[in-house]
Amino acid sequence: MNNQIIDTLKESFNGPLLQENPDANVSKSERIISLGTGAFILFNGITNIFSHPLISLGKIMIGGSLLQRGLTGYCPLKSAMEDSFETPAPLPLNSPQTYSVS
Structure with missing residues:
Protein backbone atom coordinates (compact mmCIF):
# COMPACT_ATOMS: atom_id res chain seq x y z
CA MET A 1 0.00 0.00 0.00
CA ASN A 2 2.68 2.52 1.01
CA ASN A 3 4.86 1.67 -1.99
CA GLN A 4 1.95 2.28 -4.32
CA ILE A 5 1.33 5.71 -2.77
CA ILE A 6 5.02 6.60 -3.03
CA ASP A 7 5.17 5.46 -6.66
CA THR A 8 2.08 7.51 -7.48
CA LEU A 9 3.64 10.60 -5.87
CA LYS A 10 6.90 10.06 -7.79
CA GLU A 11 5.04 9.83 -11.09
CA SER A 12 3.04 12.99 -10.37
CA PHE A 13 6.22 14.95 -9.50
CA ASN A 14 8.09 13.71 -12.60
CA GLY A 15 5.42 15.09 -14.90
CA PRO A 16 4.92 18.78 -15.60
CA LEU A 17 5.54 19.76 -11.97
CA LEU A 18 9.31 19.12 -11.96
CA GLN A 19 10.24 19.87 -15.54
CA GLU A 20 13.90 19.98 -16.48
CA ASN A 21 15.38 23.47 -16.47
CA PRO A 22 18.78 24.20 -18.09
CA ASP A 23 19.44 26.96 -15.51
CA ALA A 24 18.49 24.76 -12.55
CA ASN A 25 20.89 24.74 -9.63
CA VAL A 26 18.62 22.88 -7.20
CA SER A 27 18.47 19.09 -7.08
CA LYS A 28 15.22 17.19 -7.43
CA SER A 29 15.05 16.27 -3.74
CA GLU A 30 15.59 19.93 -2.76
CA ARG A 31 12.83 20.94 -5.15
CA ILE A 32 10.36 18.49 -3.60
CA ILE A 33 11.23 19.65 -0.08
CA SER A 34 10.90 23.30 -1.17
CA LEU A 35 7.48 22.62 -2.68
CA GLY A 36 6.17 20.93 0.45
CA GLN A 68 8.95 29.38 -6.93
CA ARG A 69 12.28 27.71 -6.09
CA GLY A 70 10.68 24.28 -6.17
CA LEU A 71 8.77 24.83 -9.39
CA THR A 72 11.58 26.40 -11.42
CA GLY A 73 14.56 24.61 -9.90
CA TYR A 74 16.54 27.84 -9.78
CA CYS A 75 17.53 29.62 -6.57
CA PRO A 76 19.20 33.02 -6.94
CA LEU A 77 20.54 32.86 -3.36
CA LYS A 78 22.21 29.51 -3.99
CA SER A 79 23.66 30.84 -7.24
CA ALA A 80 25.13 33.88 -5.47
CA MET A 81 26.59 31.68 -2.73
CA GLU A 82 28.21 29.35 -5.27
CA ASP A 83 29.68 32.31 -7.14
CA SER A 84 31.14 33.82 -3.98
CA PHE A 85 32.89 30.58 -3.01
CA GLU A 86 34.62 29.99 -6.34
CA THR A 87 38.38 30.01 -6.06
CA PRO A 88 40.11 32.82 -7.93
CA ALA A 89 42.63 32.08 -10.65
CA PRO A 90 46.21 31.81 -9.38
CA LEU A 91 48.49 34.76 -9.98
CA PRO A 92 51.32 34.26 -12.48
CA LEU A 93 54.77 33.87 -10.97
CA ASN A 94 56.65 35.91 -13.55
CA SER A 95 59.30 37.91 -11.76
CA PRO A 96 61.00 40.67 -13.77
CA GLN A 97 63.90 40.82 -11.34
CA THR A 98 66.93 38.57 -11.63
CA TYR A 99 69.32 37.65 -8.90
CA SER A 100 72.81 36.29 -9.21
CA VAL A 101 74.49 34.20 -6.59
CA SER A 102 78.27 34.34 -6.40
Missing part, protein backbone atom coordinates in the same frame (compact mmCIF):
# COMPACT_ATOMS: atom_id res chain seq x y z
CA THR A 37 7.64 23.44 2.86
CA GLY A 38 6.61 26.41 0.72
CA ALA A 39 3.03 25.18 0.44
CA PHE A 40 2.83 24.65 4.21
CA ILE A 41 4.26 28.08 5.08
CA LEU A 42 2.13 29.83 2.45
CA PHE A 43 -1.04 28.13 3.70
CA ASN A 44 -0.14 28.96 7.31
CA GLY A 45 0.40 32.62 6.37
CA ILE A 46 -2.89 32.84 4.50
CA THR A 47 -4.91 31.29 7.35
CA ASN A 48 -3.44 33.69 9.95
CA ILE A 49 -3.60 36.87 7.86
CA PHE A 50 -6.27 38.54 10.02
CA SER A 51 -4.87 37.62 13.44
CA HIS A 52 -1.18 38.46 12.75
CA PRO A 53 -0.98 40.46 9.50
CA LEU A 54 2.73 41.37 9.48
CA ILE A 55 3.95 37.91 10.42
CA SER A 56 1.54 36.39 7.92
CA LEU A 57 2.80 38.61 5.09
CA GLY A 58 6.33 37.44 5.84
CA LYS A 59 5.18 33.83 5.78
CA ILE A 60 3.37 34.39 2.48
CA MET A 61 6.50 35.89 0.92
CA ILE A 62 8.76 33.09 2.20
CA GLY A 63 6.29 30.37 1.20
CA GLY A 64 5.88 31.88 -2.27
CA SER A 65 9.66 32.06 -2.71
CA LEU A 66 10.05 28.42 -1.73
CA LEU A 67 7.26 27.42 -4.13
Whole structure:
Protein backbone atom coordinates (compact mmCIF):
# COMPACT_ATOMS: atom_id res chain seq x y z
CA MET A 1 0.00 0.00 0.00
CA ASN A 2 2.68 2.52 1.01
CA ASN A 3 4.86 1.67 -1.99
CA GLN A 4 1.95 2.28 -4.32
CA ILE A 5 1.33 5.71 -2.77
CA ILE A 6 5.02 6.60 -3.03
CA ASP A 7 5.17 5.46 -6.66
CA THR A 8 2.08 7.51 -7.48
CA LEU A 9 3.64 10.60 -5.87
CA LYS A 10 6.90 10.06 -7.79
CA GLU A 11 5.04 9.83 -11.09
CA SER A 12 3.04 12.99 -10.37
CA PHE A 13 6.22 14.95 -9.50
CA ASN A 14 8.09 13.71 -12.60
CA GLY A 15 5.42 15.09 -14.90
CA PRO A 16 4.92 18.78 -15.60
CA LEU A 17 5.54 19.76 -11.97
CA LEU A 18 9.31 19.12 -11.96
CA GLN A 19 10.24 19.87 -15.54
CA GLU A 20 13.90 19.98 -16.48
CA ASN A 21 15.38 23.47 -16.47
CA PRO A 22 18.78 24.20 -18.09
CA ASP A 23 19.44 26.96 -15.51
CA ALA A 24 18.49 24.76 -12.55
CA ASN A 25 20.89 24.74 -9.63
CA VAL A 26 18.62 22.88 -7.20
CA SER A 27 18.47 19.09 -7.08
CA LYS A 28 15.22 17.19 -7.43
CA SER A 29 15.05 16.27 -3.74
CA GLU A 30 15.59 19.93 -2.76
CA ARG A 31 12.83 20.94 -5.15
CA ILE A 32 10.36 18.49 -3.60
CA ILE A 33 11.23 19.65 -0.08
CA SER A 34 10.90 23.30 -1.17
CA LEU A 35 7.48 22.62 -2.68
CA GLY A 36 6.17 20.93 0.45
CA THR A 37 7.64 23.44 2.86
CA GLY A 38 6.61 26.41 0.72
CA ALA A 39 3.03 25.18 0.44
CA PHE A 40 2.83 24.65 4.21
CA ILE A 41 4.26 28.08 5.08
CA LEU A 42 2.13 29.83 2.45
CA PHE A 43 -1.04 28.13 3.70
CA ASN A 44 -0.14 28.96 7.31
CA GLY A 45 0.40 32.62 6.37
CA ILE A 46 -2.89 32.84 4.50
CA THR A 47 -4.91 31.29 7.35
CA ASN A 48 -3.44 33.69 9.95
CA ILE A 49 -3.60 36.87 7.86
CA PHE A 50 -6.27 38.54 10.02
CA SER A 51 -4.87 37.62 13.44
CA HIS A 52 -1.18 38.46 12.75
CA PRO A 53 -0.98 40.46 9.50
CA LEU A 54 2.73 41.37 9.48
CA ILE A 55 3.95 37.91 10.42
CA SER A 56 1.54 36.39 7.92
CA LEU A 57 2.80 38.61 5.09
CA GLY A 58 6.33 37.44 5.84
CA LYS A 59 5.18 33.83 5.78
CA ILE A 60 3.37 34.39 2.48
CA MET A 61 6.50 35.89 0.92
CA ILE A 62 8.76 33.09 2.20
CA GLY A 63 6.29 30.37 1.20
CA GLY A 64 5.88 31.88 -2.27
CA SER A 65 9.66 32.06 -2.71
CA LEU A 66 10.05 28.42 -1.73
CA LEU A 67 7.26 27.42 -4.13
CA GLN A 68 8.95 29.38 -6.93
CA ARG A 69 12.28 27.71 -6.09
CA GLY A 70 10.68 24.28 -6.17
CA LEU A 71 8.77 24.83 -9.39
CA THR A 72 11.58 26.40 -11.42
CA GLY A 73 14.56 24.61 -9.90
CA TYR A 74 16.54 27.84 -9.78
CA CYS A 75 17.53 29.62 -6.57
CA PRO A 76 19.20 33.02 -6.94
CA LEU A 77 20.54 32.86 -3.36
CA LYS A 78 22.21 29.51 -3.99
CA SER A 79 23.66 30.84 -7.24
CA ALA A 80 25.13 33.88 -5.47
CA MET A 81 26.59 31.68 -2.73
CA GLU A 82 28.21 29.35 -5.27
CA ASP A 83 29.68 32.31 -7.14
CA SER A 84 31.14 33.82 -3.98
CA PHE A 85 32.89 30.58 -3.01
CA GLU A 86 34.62 29.99 -6.34
CA THR A 87 38.38 30.01 -6.06
CA PRO A 88 40.11 32.82 -7.93
CA ALA A 89 42.63 32.08 -10.65
CA PRO A 90 46.21 31.81 -9.38
CA LEU A 91 48.49 34.76 -9.98
CA PRO A 92 51.32 34.26 -12.48
CA LEU A 93 54.77 33.87 -10.97
CA ASN A 94 56.65 35.91 -13.55
CA SER A 95 59.30 37.91 -11.76
CA PRO A 96 61.00 40.67 -13.77
CA GLN A 97 63.90 40.82 -11.34
CA THR A 98 66.93 38.57 -11.63
CA TYR A 99 69.32 37.65 -8.90
CA SER A 100 72.81 36.29 -9.21
CA VAL A 101 74.49 34.20 -6.59
CA SER A 102 78.27 34.34 -6.40
